[in-house]
Amino acid sequence: MKKPAVWPIYVVVGTAAAACYANALGGEFVHDDIPAVVLNGDVVAARPILDVFRNDFWGTPMADPHSHKSYRPLTTLSFRLNFCLFGLHSFWFHLTNIILHSITSTLFVRTCLEVARLEAPFATVAGLLFAVHPVHTEAVTGIVGRADVLAGLLFLASLLNYNQSRNTQSIIFGGLSMLAKETGITIFLVNFFFDLYKSYPRLKNDFVDVQWTMETKNFTKRTLINFIAFGVLITFRLYVLQGSLPMFSEQDNPAAFHPCILVRTMTFCYLAAFNWWLLLCPATLSHDWQMGSVPLVTSPEDSRNLLTCLCFVLVLLLFARSLLDFESQESAPIILGLLMLVLPFVPAANLFVTVGFVIAERILYIPSMGSILLIVTGIRHLWHVYHRQRQTIFSCLLLLFMCQSLRCVVRNRDWLSRESLLRAGIATLPHNAKMHYNYGNFLRDSAHYELAMAHYYTALRLWPSYASAHNNLGTLLKDPHEAEMHFKLAIRFSKDHLNAHYNLGKMYRMNNTEESYKMLKKCLSIDATFKPAFIELCRLNTKWNYSGYTGRFLKKIVEINHHDYEYAKVYAQRLQKQGNLKLAFKYFMYAGGFTQTKHDGMIGAMQILRCFDSQGRLFQLITRYQAIHRFSSGLTSIHTNAYLQRWHLNFEVSNQARSYVLGEKQRNLTKLYTYSDI
Incomplete structure (x- = not known):
């Protein structure tokens, strides 16, 4: 049959x-979609595809002591395929x-x-x-x-x-x-x-x-x-x-x-x-x-x-x-x-x-x-x-x-947004300290600071040793003494709490530089790539007039943050003031050579080339700079002025090439291109 x-x-x-x-x-x-998908470099193709097989589900290398050790490369690859086909x-x-x-x-x-x-x-x-x-x-x-x-x-x-x-x-x-x-x-x-x-x-x-x-x-x-x-x-x-x-x-x-x-x-x-x-x-x-x-x-x-x-x-x-x-x-x-x-x-x-x-x-x-x-x-x-x-x-x-x-x-409707999920969680488990903590974070991000503090206090009442709740509450408190107390409690319950050490170091910077330095150095012992601690140390050492330390910290910021062109420019300016023009030129080019919106880097490089009397390279850099900004949206007055000057430069170059070879008139011409003109 x-x-x-x-x-x-x-x-x-x-x-x-x-x-x-x-x-x-x-x-x-x-919830977990944020770290596992949105912020995961393996998913958003910020890392080579082979890293999917080296990292855990959250994008941390499996060899890292802090790794979650959840090895799910097939799922991560499916997320990456979603991203490549349809974006985030x-x-x-x-x-x-x-x-x-x-x-x-x-x-x-x-x-x-x-x-x-x-x-x-x-x-x-x-x-x-x-x-x-x-x-x-x-x-x-x-x-x-x-x-x-x-x-x-x-x-x-x-x-x-x-x-x-x-x-x-x-x-x-x-x-x-x-x-x-x-x-x-x-x-x-x-x-x-x-x-x-x-x-x-x-x-x-x-x-x-x-x-x-x-x-x-x-x-x-x-x-x-x-x-x-x-x-x-x-x-x-x-x-x-x-x-x-x-x-x-x-x-x-x-x-x-x-x-x-x-x-x-x-x-x-x-x-x-x-x-x-x-x-x-x-x-x-x-x-x-x-x-x-x-x-x-x-x-x-x-x-x-x-x-x-x-x-x-x-x-x-x-x-x-x-x-x-x-x-x-x-x-x-x-x-x-x-x-x-x-x-x-x-x-x-x-x-x-x-x-x-x-x-x-x-x-x-x-x-x-x-x-x-x-x-x-x-x-x-x-x-x-x-x-x-x-x-x-x-x-x-x-x-x-x-x-x-x-x-x-x-x-399903509870999962539609971060707020609805947290509200449903608190309604179901009102005695869950982490739920109140996460809802407090949401309220803080939404600028509802008073309500956020109320939920942080509730989380601490339910779980008094909740280090992250102590730290986040401290960031919202207006009383510095009470904030300091909560930062210290966070460190007491979690001795390697990075943000609590940083917040204390930042708080102490104005009136207790020794303790501030101690806290910030502790941050770096916990995480050697923690950029905010380097930034605060730069400010702290500038206050102490320890220029050597400041330069070293600035260089470290640039090394660990390859796409932070602003600090590359600041470091280049510092090198320029110290007379280290060759290294300053390198960092100026790094700061201005990868984006159309950062002008100061390329301008700083032009100034150094003028000091070196390197007229040929200066001309090439000016031409490159104006080519990048020629068709910028709106053609603001600074862009229009720069474009006209570039046209004038090309006109004179084509008619007076022999004079440029001799060098004298070339130096006179490049004086037109000062920092304020460009």
Whole structure:
């Protein structure tokens, strides 16, 4: 009997996914999108493309001790392709995310049909629930969440190919999934355990009969290749860590820094249970769960332990049920659901390495597939057992689909702008100190200084050791003594807080030069390329009349900021005053040779050429200068005057060439071109 066509199911599920997230297309770059996309030189093509494979997800070299160590070059390349094709327009980044989510949703339907062996109606239900699940808003609507969506797509591609015995393709897709996001590596474990489940009856018979059949040989071969690939990829991933793990602070993951192992264990177990609860009931959603959003579980009597026990008992019961059905092979959806729920979540469970978050909704993108498989398996069981209640079951499913879709659409609107996202975060987690801090930053940037200070104070009330909140509050306070106190508190709670040292150094510059110098030098010991500290040191040394130090600091500013032509000009002027004309000419040319709007650099170079009596080069430079500005917009009076003088110069040169060779009249002519004339 011919199987019914499944492409209409793919169309329905893919369309539902796209329609549910369509209102996110007008969103801005928000939250982590700014550092990972907008300010990332690897994305905006400010660096060579090979740097994508040397740097982490945020554009920091993997060898840097401050690197986040998140190696996702495939995702970064997709961002770069977006930028090269359409520029830095958020619409196209959002559209790409939605397309990838639609493709992933259809692949999930195919996985339910071919791997989990669900009937078409239940595979459709699973695909629709996945397509419109509200917990996916951070992964789909948040541009940075593309790492999870892309990893999920490749994860399913690897699983489907492995199920069809295409081992090479499966390994390739699995490796690409890891390069999209680290959790993709778990597909190799999912493939192995599900293959073991499917092959168990034959393996058992061969083991009992002491036989070595073709099925056993093929399973052994698949397993060997699978684990070799897994080992190679794990080794490669450890190699790119460059010998160090990422460094996180207590505010990133408070439980990981608690001295009591019992508290850490109870809290981590509760967080795992809470993540599953978010998949089952995504009513409370937030883009940031750090700094006290989830209080530590410090006592066995804490009522939250009941949720932990309930979730773990339920998982154990499902595993026990699956083990009983190993012979009959009737629990494929349950086995696959448990594997996809548990294994992709393991890297975020703090079991092997400390992670830099408490809860992150986007990491639930792949585990949600397992949760939905388990839910749909339960629905299928109810459908087959309670025939008379099928209408009620269908109505409940329809209501669930509508509620999830509406929740997803509403949540998308929170991600449209930085302000709306922060407001939604505070409304959801008013006791989250970081949320108040980030909203205070937004208000400060919007010139609402009084409101900004109120939120900084709230953040400090919730988290008194919040160094960055102390520092930012200090920058807004009018009382210098109170501001100084908050800068010092920032340094007390974070001894290498760069901005707090700088702000103190700047504050001390007028009346406490010794302390100012100490603070600014500390800035440079923390970050040797911190330009503001060099600028303040220049001002400080000018006040002290230490010209040697000032020149050295100016030179350092120019060296570490290759495109800061203003300071190149200032340094050149200083060299000119000191009589170092050759070096001054070099920096004048550097300051004026790369932009049409900086006149002083080229004018300074002309003055030095006149001092050298280098008339030929001076003429060339004047001609070049006027050629650049001849067709400047508006032709201001200075440009018009310069153009007329250049015409007059060319006229005299063409008629009195012999006089220029003799040199005397040439010197008289160049005197016309003084600083004020040009």
